[in-house]
Amino acid sequence: MDAVTAPDAQPTDPDGRAVVDGYRAPGGLVLDKVIDHLDPHCREFIAHSPFATLATADPEGWPEISPRGGDRGFVHVLDEHRLALPDRPGNNRVDSLRNLAANPRAALMFFVPGVDQTLRVYGTTSLVRHEDLGVDLTEFGRAPLSVLVLHVRKAFFQCPKSVMRSGLWDPAQRVAPGTLTPFGRVIKDHCALESDLPDDATIWADLAQEL
Template sequence: MQPDPVLASYRPPSQLVLDKEIDHLDVHCRALVGLSPFLTLATADADGFPEVSPRGGDPGFVKVLDEHRLVLPDRQGNNRLDSLRKVAGNPRVALLFFVPGLEETLKVFGTAELLAPDALGVDLTEFGRAPRSVMVVTVQRAYLHCAKAVMRSGLWDPASRIDRAALPPFGVMIRDHCGLETPLPDDAVIRADLALEL
């Protein structure tokens, strides 16, 4: 196979960039997971078609079981189960952890297993509710990612926040996506009603 000419135009990564990848969660990785209230979860089905999904909770909602395993609770959502169905057919996952105010991120790669919420004997209750299931990730690779993307985006800069009025309410956008004729509840009701699935 011929090398891709676009890829060939990049210089090789430095040795430090290569060496920072480790096969476990060291003390710094564990500390970052413990501070993180938000991550993205990447999965793929058996054919390799990808999915990425946001996950959030109180800081440290993902629990580190040991240096090779972490557990991600699944909270009530819209019951599409896109990520969970993909994990059931292809256990490979990637997680990207964010900490508000911290411009560096943490990447974790491994394999996932779905378990019942009480299978580990770990209390994962949040907001008075137990998770619907848990995903145990066995870590194969982890590394800290540099701050440049978050810095360029101004993600944590209050001056870069978008006025919510720049877009229609979420309920209006969903109504338009689905071609509904009747209006959906306003956004405050949508956010507050745990039984409302959108």
């Protein structure tokens, strides 16, 4: 994407309140759809979701967002007020878990391929060992390293307009192979490495062994 040069904006409304106040008030359904538990519709959606994003923040308020995925229903609904998100092998940065250890508030956004609406769930969390949960969350032949239990404070379905605008599930929107810079080259440049990394096919094959 080409860079666009623009002059520094000089806001006349430094705290942004006038900008926010310029939006029309939300309709009644937008507010009324927020519930404090996982009803059957939420549970059905989560059971079909293979992908979600986890949002956390550190004690100073800096946000973190992390993709999470697995087989459909990889996030397990324990009851209408609790769900369990298993933590699978990753890059071991554990930024989200470090945040939650200090600031237990979190949000999950669930996606279902081919479905334009998304589901947002907010709550407080506790981190537990898999063996202490009493529920088998083994997937891809591995037990999770830990489990995040989210105690639901609110849940609601998100308006599908953003997904509709993006054409996220439209096959015609798929990026053709070779369009983007190979991932190995990206990491080499980001890390200022002197030697090349393996080709992407090799990298993906190695990652697949660690799912």
